Amino acid sequence: MNPPPLPDAAALFLDFDGCLVEIAHRPDAVVVSDALRDLLARLTDRLGGALALISGRDVADLRGHLGDFPGIIAGSHGSELSVAPGDIRTLHQVPFDAAALHSRAHELAAPHPAILVEEKPHGVAMHYREDPSLQNFVEDAMQDLAAQNPHLMLQPAKMALELRPAGVGKDTALAQLMQMQPFEGRVPVFAGDDTTDEPAMEEVQSRGGFAIKIGDGPTAARHRLSDPAALAAWLDASLT
Numbered sequence: 157m158n159p160p161p162l163p164d165a166a167a168l169f170l171d172f173d174g175c176l177v178e179i180a181h182r183p184d185a186v187v188v189s190d191a192l193r194d195l196l197a198r199l200t201d202r203l204g205g206a207l208a209l210i211s212g213r214d215v216a217d218l219r220g221h222l223g224d225f226p227g228i229i230a231g232s233h234g235s236e237l238s239v240a241p242g243d244i245r246t247l248h249q250v251p252f253d254a255a256a257l258h259s260r261a262h263e264l265a266a267p268h269p270a271i272l273v274e275e276k277p278h279g280v281a282m283h284y285r286e287d288p289s290l291q292n293f294v295e296d297a298m299q300d301l302a303a304q305n306p307h308l309m310l311q312p313a314k315m316a317l318e319l320r321p322a323g324v325g326k327d328t329a330l331a332q333l334m335q336m337q338p339f340e341g342r343v344p345v346f347a348g349d350d351t352t353d354e355p356a357m358e359e360v361q362s363r364g365g366f367a368i369k370i371g372d373g374p375t376a377a378r379h380r381l382s383d384p385a386a387l388a389a390w391l392d393a394s395l396t
């Protein structure tokens with residue numbers, strides 16, 4: 157079902173990969189158009205600042221792709237929050253040795269150069285998009301890594317598997333934002349495309365708002381749009 161118009165009093169939460177931008181062959185190859193930057197700026201203005209990106213990417217990575225985006229970002233699947241460029245605070249309580257985690261991930265992936273190990277400050281991802289036949293290998297390797305890191309949880313992603321802190325998520329980041337100005341008291345609306353987005357979809361619907369699934373696949377969301385272009389068109393229409 158297509159979503160209703162964006163309420164004037166919305167608190168808008170948007171996922172990034174596969175939602176605002178098309179999936180690319182590798183994480184650093186995504187394209188952020190000037191039109192998207194402009195759309196985010198106009199939405200931020202219309203909503204009195206009540207727009208946040210909630211991404212599986214870490215904040216520094218995402219800000220690097222977004223140029224001068226001044227708004228709020230919850231990154232690393234709810235593990236970190238940035239209310240302005242240059243400010244990043246950690247939201248999880250998990251003891252973390254990122255260097256050791258990354259090093260072990262590289263060791264495990266070494267037999268297959270087609271696997272891309274993405275080092276993240278609050279986790280690690282193994283991508284097998286370049287060779288989908290490596291899915292089982294990556295799943296086994298990440299299970300091994302998970303067994304060695306009991307405070308972390310496995311997070312499925314598109315052609316990738318991640319390890320990230322347990323106890324936080326996009327839902328907890330969203331709930332925290334809803335206690336802050338200018339989000340508090342507004343109608344929460346969330347759009348996302350992947351399994352990491354599902355808890356946030358349930359969170360907004362339990363708060364009287366609505367969620368939009370981008371693309372195919374099972375979802376708790378009651379609304380769906382086909383792809384990032386359809387989402388951009390719906391958002392743009394809400395500004396007219």
Ligand SMILES: O=P(O)(O)OC[C@H]1O[C@H](O[C@H]2O[C@H](CO)[C@@H](O)[C@H](O)[C@H]2O)[C@H](O)[C@@H](O)[C@@H]1O
Nearest residue numbers: 172173179180181182183211212213313314316
């Ligand atoms: O929550 P998101 O903002 O959607 O981020 C989820 C993960 O997205 C990225 O990986 C995915 O997108 C890549 C670029 O399109 C693609 O190459 C990859 O196959 C996808 O899994 C990102 O690399 C991860 O860190 C994010 O957690």
